[in-house]
Amino acid sequence: MHIPDGFINAGTSLGAGAASAAGIGVALRRTGDWLEDRQVPMAGLVAAFIFAVQMLNFPVALGTSGHLLGGALAAVLVGPWAGMICVSVVLLVQALFADGGLTALGLNVLNMGIVTSLVGYGTFVALRKVLPATKPAVSAAAGVAAALSVVISSVAFAAEYAIGGTGTAPVGAVAAAMVGVHAIIGIGEGLITAATVGMVLSVRPDLVYGGWGVAAPLDAGPATPAAQEAK
Secondary structure, eight states, rough: OOOTTTSHHHHHHHHHHHHHHHHHHHHHHHHHHOOOGHHHHHHHHHHHHHHHHHOOOOOOOOOOOOOEEEEHHHHHHOHHHHHHHHHHHHHHHHHHHHSSSSSSSHHHHIIIIIHHHHHHHHHHHHHHHHSSSHHHHHHHHHHHHHHOOOOOOOHHHHHHHHHHBBBSEEEHHHHHHHHHHHHHHHHHHHHHHHHHHHHHHHHGGOOTTTTTSSSSSSSOSSSHHHHHHHH
């Protein structure tokens, strides 16, 4: 999913960069409004976990491989705005080491950070409203949301390629290949996300942003932003 330098033309890359900068700017403001001291280490751990797991590729089909994108996972654990920031930091570090181009950083942040976080968390919230407030249900909702976020991220890439792709492959073929492969990758992403969220819920449910209604917070106080958003 990492887009290298030159794969998408300069105009499209600049446009995606501007959209990503605006999105991260909003995320920074929104995160600053609610992030508590005890949640800061959690955000750091989430970013470190995503960085590590993205280095592990798993085979998909026809010689292709995939890895965790992590946007939906981060959004469920620390909220969609902080999740965007976590994934974006990971992508910046990776770009500095030639995993994804620096000129394509805006594209990669848009696809793997912003799209996955917003789509993933939006899907998660919708599922949580119809599922019981139990830990298995929360984990399952996170897994489904993560799987869908990967597919939508691949659709975003296909749209960017259609607008400004520099390759010679037909847009239809690229779109079909990307969406098809990432539908399979999404299954792996969903399983990893569900397992990770379930593990954190089992030991510290109070630190899971999307775990409202499953466990009471450690201290009395106003409703969490996630609980307020769910109403």
